[in-house]
Amino acid sequence: MIFVLRFFKFLFSLLIAALVAGVGVAATYGTKWFRELPDYRQLDNLTRSLGSETKVYARDNTPLGTLIPRIGDQAISRTIVTLDEISPFMEAALISNEDRRFFEHYGLDPYGLGRQFQRVARGETVQGGSTLTNQLVKNTLLLAEYNQARTPDRKVKEWLLSVQVERSFTKEEILQSYLNTVYWGDGGPVELYGIYAAAQAYFRTTPKKLTLAQSAYLTVLVPSAGRYFNYKAMRPLMKTLFSRMVEDKWITQAQADAAWHENLQPRGWKVVYDANGNVTSATLVDRTAKFLKSVVTTRAPHFMGQVEQELVRRFGRDKVYGSGGLRVYTTLDPKLQTAAETASRETTYLPPGATLAATILDPYTGEVLAMIGQKLRGDTPPDAWNNAAQGQRQIGSTIKPLLYTTALSTGLSQAHEEDDKPIEYPCPTCKGGVYAPGDFEGAMQNRPMTLREALDRSLNLVTVRLADRIGLQTFFGKLRELGIPPNDGTGLAAALGAVETTPIKMAAAYAPFVNGGLYRAPRYISRVTTARGEVLYDAANDPMRPARVWTPQVAFLGLDMIRGVVNDWTERQGGIASRSKFGDWPVAGKTGTSNEVKDLWFVGTTPLYTGAVWVGKQRGGGNASTYYSGWVAAPIWRRMMELAHQGQTVRQFSEPPGILYADSPDPAHLGEQVKIAVLDPQYKDAANTELLADAPPPTTYRETSYVRPTTDPRTVVISVDRTTNRQATEFTPPENIVERRVYLEQLPAYAPDPNPQPLQDEKPDPEAVKGTPKGGTAPQTAPAPTPAAP
Numbered sequence: 001m002i003f004v005l006r007f008f009k010f011l012f013s014l015l016i017a018a019l020v021a022g023v024g025v026a027a028t029y030g031t032k033w034f035r036e037l038p039d040y041r042q043l044d045n046l047t048r049s050l051g052s053e054t055k056v057y058a059r060d061n062t063p064l065g066t067l068i069p070r071i072g073d074q075a076i077s078r079t080i081v082t083l084d085e086i087s088p089f090m091e092a093a094l095i096s097n098e099d100r101r102f103f104e105h106y107g108l109d110p111y112g113l114g115r116q117f118q119r120v121a122r123g124e125t126v127q128g129g130s131t132l133t134n135q136l137v138k139n140t141l142l143l144a145e146y147n148q149a150r151t152p153d154r155k156v157k158e159w160l161l162s163v164q165v166e167r168s169f170t171k172e173e174i175l176q177s178y179l180n181t182v183y184w185g186d187g188g189p190v191e192l193y194g195i196y197a198a199a200q201a202y203f204r205t206t207p208k209k210l211t212l213a214q215s216a217y218l219t220v221l222v223p224s225a226g227r228y229f230n231y232k233a234m235r236p237l238m239k240t241l242f243s244r245m246v247e248d249k250w251i252t253q254a255q256a257d258a259a260w261h262e263n264l265q266p267r268g269w270k271v272v273y274d275a276n277g278n279v280t281s282a283t284l285v286d287r288t289a290k291f292l293k294s295v296v297t298t299r300a301p302h303f304m305g306q307v308e309q310e311l312v313r314r315f316g317r318d319k320v321y322g323s324g325g326l327r328v329y330t331t332l333d334p335k336l337q338t339a340a341e342t343a344s345r346e347t348t349y350l351p352p353g354a355t356l357a358a359t360i361l362d363p364y365t366g367e368v369l370a371m372i373g374q375k376l377r378g379d380t381p382p383d384a385w386n387n388a389a390q391g392q393r394q395i396g397s398t399i400k401p402l403l404y405t406t407a408l409s410t411g412l413s414q415a416h417e418e419d420d421k422p423i424e425y426p427c428p429t430c431k432g433g434v435y436a437p438g439d440f441e442g443a444m445q446n447r448p449m450t451l452r453e454a455l456d457r458s459l460n461l462v463t464v465r466l467a468d469r470i471g472l473q474t475f476f477g478k479l480r481e482l483g484i485p486p487n488d489g490t491g492l493a494a495a496l497g498a499v500e501t502t503p504i505k506m507a508a509a510y511a512p513f514v515n516g517g518l519y520r521a522p523r524y525i526s527r528v529t530t531a532r533g534e535v536l537y538d539a540a541n542d543p544m545r546p547a548r549v550w551t552p553q554v555a556f557l558g559l560d561m562i563r564g565v566v567n568d569w570t571e572r573q574g575g576i577a578s579r580s581k582f583g584d585w586p587v588a589g590k591t592g593t594s595n596e597v598k599d600l601w602f603v604g605t606t607p608l609y610t611g612a613v614w615v616g617k618q619r620g621g622g623n624a625s626t627y628y629s630g631w632v633a634a635p636i637w638r639r640m641m642e643l644a645h646q647g648q649t650v651r652q653f654s655e656p657p658g659i660l661y662a663d664s665p666d667p668a669h670l671g672e673q674v675k676i677a678v679l680d681p682q683y684k685d686a687a688n689t690e691l692l693a694d695a696p697p698p699t700t701y702r703e704t705s706y707v708r709p710t711t712d713p714r715t716v717v718i719s720v721d722r723t724t725n726r727q728a729t730e731f732t733p734p735e736n737i738v739e740r741r742v743y744l745e746q747l748p749a750y751a752p753d754p755n756p757q758p759l760q761d762e763k764p765d766p767e768a769v770k771g772t773p774k775g776g777t778a779p780q781t782a783p784a785p786t787p788a789a790p
Contacts, residue, residue, distance in 0.1 A: 015399045033515075054139055054326040056298075056307060058334050059367075059526065060476050065298025067308055067320060068190070079196040083176045086195055087210040091175065093219040094251035097241050099132040100248060102175070106166045107347075115193050133162040136178045150324035184218065185225030188291025200227075202266050202291045212251065212259040216241050217266060220619075226291070231269055231282040266290070272333075300337050302373035302386040303330070307524050313748065314535065315528070327534070329527040331367035336360050339643035340370040350375065351597070351623035356615045356633075357387035357503045358640055363511035363610040366520030366546075368504065370644070371609075383616065385463070388503045390724065393614060395598045396497035396592030396629075397458045398506060404455055404463075405513075405558030406478045407470050409550055409689035414561060414676045415665035417448040418465040425468075425492060435492060438465045450665045452676055456568045458576060458591070460496050467495035473692040481549045482509040482519055487738050497592060500738065503612040506603045511610045513562065513588065514653060517555035518546035552656035553679055559653060560677035562604070563588035568674055575623050580634040582603055582642040584650045589637070591629040594624030602633035607651050613637040660685030717741050718750060 029414070054067040054197075083091065092436045095102050130138075147370040165174065183191070183196035192198055194206045198218050203210070210218070221227055227234050251259075268289030272281045298304045307330055311320045320326060340358045350356065357440040360370040373386030385391070408414070419437070427435035437460045438444070443463060454462035467475055475495065476486055484501040486494045501509075508522050521544075528537040550558070566577045568586050579586050580602060589604020599613040600623075613633045664674040679686060718727040720740045727750045728737045 020722060054311070054320055054328060054384040055305060056328045056330060058299075058337075059369075060334060061329070062299060064330065065304055066294040066494065067304075069312070071147055079194065080180050081194075081196050081207055083172055083179075086176075086179060087215055089212040089251075090195065090207060090210050090215040091180070092248075093215040093241060093246055094179070094222070095132070095175075095211075096244045096248050098135070098222065098252060099130075100244070101578065103171055106163060126437070131162065132178050132584040133165055133174055134159070136174060136181065137161045137165060137179050138253065139183070142290055161689075162278045182222055183225060184221060185228060185290070186289060188293075190292055193294070197292065201292055204267065207254065211262065212255060212260040213238075213264045216245075216259065216688050217264060218302065228266070229284065229287070231266065231271060231284075231344045232279050234280055240419045269276065298373065299334075300332055301382065301384070302388060303332050303337070303371040303524070305384070305386055306368075306371070306389050310524055311528070325531050325533060327420045327529045327533075328525060331362075331365075331369060331524055331526055332371075333360075333369040336644045340372050340640050341376055341638035342643055343505060343636050344372050345378070346639060348373075349632060349635070350615060351600075351617075351627050351632070353621075354615055354617055354623065355383075355387065356613065356636065357391060357612045358611065358636065359388045359504045360609050360611040360640065360644060361504070361507050361511065361522060363419055363513075363515045366508065366511070366523045366525070368522050368524050370640075371504065383618075387492040387616075387618070391502055391614070392720075393498040393502070393616060394497055394500055394594035395506060396594045396599060398590050398592030398601045398603045399495070399497045399499055400592075401462055401513075401558060401562045401590050402457060402509060403467055403475055403481060404451055404561055404728065405550065405554065406689060407451070407466055408561075409478075409554040409687050410470055410474070410691060411684075411687045412451070412470075413678055414450065414452040414557070415662075415678075416467070418451070418454065418462045420445045420447060420449040420454065420459055420461050423461065423465065425464075427491070437461060437492075437496065440688045450670075452561060452568075452674075453669055455590075456565055456575060456670070458468060458565075463495050464492050467492055471692055474689065477692065478549065478689070478787060481547060482512070483521060484509055485741065487740055497594060503601075506601070507610050507612040510589075510603050510612070512549050512555050513559040514605045514607065514610060515555075516552040516654075516656065517548055517550035520546045547650070551686040551688060553658045553683050554688075556653075556656055556659055557677050557679065559605075561589055561674055562590050562676070563653075564676070565590050566604070567669060575636055576630045576729055579630055580638045580641075582638050585641075585645055585647070586653055587641075588653075589634075590770060591634060593629045597625055597627055598622050600627065600633045602629060602637045604637060604641075606641060606645065607653050608648060609641065611641060612635060613640070654692055658686060673740050715741050718747070720750060725752055 007614040007678065016434050053544075058064050061208070064104055078384070103682045126693050148656065167176075179195045181193060183193055184195075184201070187197065187201050190197075192201050195218075198221075199207045199210055199214075202218065202221075203214050205214070211568070216238045217234065217242060218233050227237075241261060242251075245251045246253050246256050261273075262277075263271075263273065265271055268284055268286045270281075270283045270285050271279060274280050307328060308320070310765070311328065315326075325409065338362060344356060344358060347356070355373075358370075358372050359368065361368050370387050371386075372382070372384035373388045373390070376382055387393075419611075421444070422436070422438075424434040424436045438461050444459070449457075449459065449462050449632050451466070454466075454785070469753075471493065472494070476490075479485055483505050484499060486499045490498060504522050509518065512519050523539065525537065526539045529535050549555075563586065566580055566589060567577060568575055573753045577589055577591050580589055587604055587606055589602060591682070592601035592603070593599065597618055598620055598738070599614065603612040604610070613636045615629075615632050660678050660680050661675045662678045664670045664672055665676060667674075707719070717739055719732075719737050720726070721732045721736050729752050
């Protein structure tokens with residue numbers, strides 16, 4: 001007997017200890033969960049922000065478009081509506097199907113929870129049990145933390161938050177928020193969130209006009225949007241829902257019968273019913289019929305894409321797509337954008353399968369005024385890929401003015417001579433162990449050549465000798481200052497264009513020629529405010545200052561050289577860039593073509609605007625050798641600028657002090673009429689670029705190996721896919737991978753594409769003209785392995 005009493009006493013003590021321990025554990029976890037709970041008061045702001053819009057405007061304050069909200073990287077279709085704008089049938093159907101005691105409980109339904117515990121005890125699968133409040137909390141306050149994952153701690157937090165939400169919001173507010181946040185399936189370009197998107201997608205109507213049958217159909221989709229693909233299986237669920245609604249006294253039996261006999265035709269389905277409302281046949285004829293177009297059509301979509309990237313980088317995704325939305329005032333000039341688009345549509349002389357990119361910027365501010373990233377054809381929307389800002393392309397001979405101007409900044413003049421004769425450089429990685437550049441199609445003159453004439457003719461031999469004279473490190477330093485750093489390991493071939501960059505960056509690199517030697521990174525945004533008017537960014541107060549690349553005098557000497565590329569020889573035989581001229585406006589610029597005619601360029605400037613045009617195939621690949629950049633890219637640039645300058649008073653390039661003019665240094669070849677700009681001896685200090693210590697002796701012609709600079713802790717070398725300008729992945733073809741040194745703060749811009757898609761070649765333009773143009777000769781490309789041409 002004593003033993004039995006002691007045993008029960010032990011069990012009682014053990015039970016008490018277990019209860020105390022359980023209370024302690026519960027208290028510990030309860031405290032932890034309460035501490036981790038998001039603020040339930042954010043629910044109002046969250047649901048409002050999902051309907052917010054970031055509106056974007058051009059420089060004249062005309063609308064460009066709207067950046068729609070996103071969930072992750074997926075655009076969503078969501079328009080916030082009030083309960084007064086929703087059919088009462090829809091509200092009733094949802095409550096009967098999802099939470100019949102919605103107006104009776106305080107966030108937790110004890111009957112529903114009881115049923116779930118019974119199922120667990122019987123070993124059955126847990127189904128339902130969540131109230132509308134639970135689901136709302138899961139889809140808003142806990143979405144970022146758990147992303148629909150089913151875990152015990154999420155469920156506990158869901159319950160705790162539901163009680164807090166019920167105490168702070170009315171039932172009508174909770175129902176309205178739920179209807180605006182529930183997921184209703186795939187809408188093609190967008191995801192369908194909210195009742196407005198669902199009504200539009202499935203029935204092309206508004207929530208207010210939803211019938212009882214349509215409301216029941218949408219309600220049955222709530223637990224599983226995939227039910228759309230099996231209409232016959234949905235009909236019994238709808239009939240059950242009608243019965244529940246009659247039982248709950250939301251509708252009469254007559255209304256239910258009428259809804260059952262309604263000729264319901266969800267988008268994409270062809271359904272036939274018998275006289276009793278039963279389905280005799282249901283065929284999904286077009287699964288895309290319920291897709292919605294992008295909820296916002298935008299002007300200048302490629303420019304808008306760059307604006308969106310800049311906003312996300314500067315303010316973060318939550319600020320851009322939520323928080324009431326932003327008001328963004330950009331640099332785009334509608335007149336100049338129309339000029340670029342018109343030039344693109346009008347051009348017919350493109351290589352088969354080629355596309356293009358074009359951009360205009362203000363050389364004095366760096367503001368991007370116009371941008372197109374694809375060849376535009378009629379009213380067909382262009383591909384999303386932006387060749388103007390994303391396409392890294394070899395720039396060919398458009399790099400030469402940057403090299404020649406760097407040489408002028410070391411103290412050389414346009415009259416300086418280099419031999420246009422064959423030369424070889426030791427090169428262990430080259431075929432045969434030597435690098436032997438050559439001029440285009442036997443254009444070599446086999447004589448000393450002034451820099452002025454060499455650039456006019458775009459001769460490679462003189463260019464390589466000049467690069468060797470001033471040293472690659474001297475040249476590469478300038479390229480980095482101009483925003484187009486060469487890849488690590490690049491040798492003398494860089495002087496001929498073996499450098500990859502984008503059209504927008506090339507335009508920015510040419511801007512210092514006309515603005516006095518100052519480099520400014522391209523800029524898309526002028527001002528950003530909240531919807532309430534709070535200023536978040538104003539370029540006028542931006543502390544960023546331009547970088548001085550050249551003195552004003554050296555910049556003008558370089559401008560005079562590319563002005564010669566356009567104008568020298570015009571009367572006698574036509575310069576390689578003469579087709580860029582228009583009206584009485586002064587033009588300066590340079591053509592460029594990469595190996596196998598893969599890339600055709602023209603980059604140039606007027607006193608008002610600097611612009612770049614690139615033509616080539618989307619995924620690379622050569623074009624016929626009968627296409628020349630002077631015949632393809634230069635005329636597009638001319639037409640674009642001709643329209644951009646309409647109505648403007650003609651003006652001349654601004655000339656700084658310290659510039660004198662001399663007669664042609666080589667009248668026999670350049671002509672007596674040519675005058676060249678020279679530096680006034682009193683301004684000799686204007687040529688202030690020092691040769692770097694590792695530059696080769698000026699009279700020794702040999703290949704020098706590229707020496708990697710000392711590791712800069714602010715930079716890192718990454719592998720980049722040249723076709724996407726993102727970090728390479730295991731799926732990147734080896735021939736597309738290049739090594740690039742970037743600053744640490746630039747790494748996010750090179751993040752790999754989370755959903756890589758293969759780039760599609762542009763379809764051949766049916767209007768493209770085939771064959772060699774008549775009249776004139778314009779040397780454009782260099783034979784392999786020389787990656788450059790005019």
